[in-house]
Amino acid sequence: MSTPRLTHNAHVDRASVSKAGIADPAFHPSLPDFATTPLRPAPKSAQRLGVRSVLVKDESQRLGMPSFKILGASWAAYRTIMAHLGLAVGAQPTLASLREAVAAQGSDLTLVAATDGNHGRAVARMAKLLGLPGIIMVPGGTVDSRIEAIRGEGADVRVVKGGYDEAIAASAALSDDRHVVISDTSWEGYTDTPGWVIDGYSTMLKEITDEIGAGRVAEPTVVVAQMGVGAFAAAVTREFATRPARMLVGVEPVSADCIITSAEAGRILTIPGTQDSIMAGLNCGTPSIIAWDDVFHGYDVFVTVTDDDARDAMRLLHDDGIAAGESGAAGLAGLLAHAQGLGLGSQDDLIILVTEGITDPVAYREIIGTDG
Numbered sequence: 001m002s003t004p005r006l007t008h009n010a011h012v013d014r015a016s017v018s019k020a021g022i023a024d025p026a027f028h029p030s031l032p033d034f035a036t037t038p039l040r041p042a043p044k045s046a047q048r049l050g051v052r053s054v055l056v057k058d059e060s061q062r063l064g065m066p067s068f069k070i071l072g073a074s075w076a077a078y079r080t081i082m083a084h085l086g087l088a089v090g091a092q093p094t095l096a097s098l099r100e101a102v103a104a105q106g107s108d109l110t111l112v113a114a115t116d117g118n119h120g121r122a123v124a125r126m127a128k129l130l131g132l133p134g135i136i137m138v139p140g141g142t143v144d145s146r147i148e149a150i151r152g153e154g155a156d157v158r159v160v161k162g163g164y165d166e167a168i169a170a171s172a173a174l175s176d177d178r179h180v181v182i183s184d185t186s187w188e189g190y191t192d193t194p195g196w197v198i199d200g201y202s203t204m205l206k207e208i209t210d211e212i213g214a215g216r217v218a219e220p221t222v223v224v225a226q227m228g229v230g231a232f233a234a235a236v237t238r239e240f241a242t243r244p245a246r247m248l249v250g251v252e253p254v255s256a257d258c259i260i261t262s263a264e265a266g267r268i269l270t271i272p273g274t275q276d277s278i279m280a281g282l283n284c285g286t287p288s289i290i291a292w293d294d295v296f297h298g299y300d301v302f303v304t305v306t307d308d309d310a311r312d313a314m315r316l317l318h319d320d321g322i323a324a325g326e327s328g329a330a331g332l333a334g335l336l337a338h339a340q341g342l343g344l345g346s347q348d349d350l351i352i353l354v355t356e357g358i359t360d361p362v363a364y365r366e367i368i369g370t371d372g
């Protein structure tokens with residue numbers, strides 16, 4: 001379906017959403033350049049939406065990467081490699097202890113992933129940090145800057161004929177004793193690693209709720225999450241489903257609407273064709289089976305947005321001093337495109353997550369109309 005739509009989720013049951021799993025609190029701070037990311041006020045966005053406030057969790061820089069995805073890829077790499085080597089999770093899981101384990105028993109391993117850009121770059125970074133080779137599968141049509149960024153981490157990038165789902169299949173086919181697949185999506189028989197990816201995202205959500213708990217930030221009335229396979233959205237609802245927000249909103253591109261289509265049908269569906277939204281991180285045809293239940297029950301409303309909606313949101317975020325990439329701006333895009341349908345008003349305090357900074361600089365310059 002190519003026009004934007006809004007669906008009130010008939011299956012919402014926020015009380016049934018799983019409790020958030022977590023990455024060990026020692027792990028992410030053990031990675032180079034770890035810092036809590038900022039929560040930034042976005043007054044121009046608030047004005048346009050007619051709400052009291054908009055706060056942006058700004059993940060345009062996280063652990064030296066232009067996206068939050070390294071939080072999931074790193075924790076999943078730790079857990080998956082330890083399990084692959086038959087080792088228990090240490091009392092203090094850190095990058096150093098993972099390096100030791102790899103040097104002692106796993107130096108012949110290769111890390112493998114499929115990606116629209118951000119997850120694969122993060123897995124490639126983990127391979128580099130561990131001194132291991134990385135093989136990253138990308139869909140045909142992935143823009144050069146995203147491919148070059150993954151190559152820049154030292155990985156072997158392989159362009160797969162087809163879309164994201166074909167890249168996933170190609171990465172899964174490489175799995176063997178020496179090739180460890182670190183996927184952010186799941187399928188029958190492959191659920192542990194993508195579960196740890198979701199757990200890794202919890203560090204980011206916890207940073208937000210810690211600020212709310214400390215009274216430095218208002219409890220939001222609306223929280224919005226952009227959705228690809230739904231792993232990120234699952235992490236968001238695991239943190240917010242039982243908090244007071246009156247509305248959790250899930251956003252997808254009109255051309256990659258597998259979750260809203262599945263939600264409307266009441267079961268997981270694969271949408272036909274190849275997805276080619278400029279919101280590249282959200283391009284996929286099938287929801288992740290381990291994210292599904294929590295996304296299906298954990299969102300009050302689902303909406304879809306066009307590429308132009310994403311461009312509009314990127315420009316507005318730029319005006320608010322935030323450099324958001326296409327997928328990063330998708331949450332705000334959903335609110336802008338559906339403000340009336342969502343009934344946003346002057347009593348609302350919104351939290352959006354800019355999950356990505358500039359990952360396609362050529363497109364960013366064209367969209368913003370300046371050098372940023």
Ligand SMILES: Cc1ncc(COP(=O)(O)O)c(C=O)c1O
Binds near residue numbers: 119230233355
């Ligand atoms: C920047 C960005 N935001 C959001 C998402 C959506 O995450 P998920 O695929 O878990 O739904 C992605 C996925 O790659 C992404 O790259």
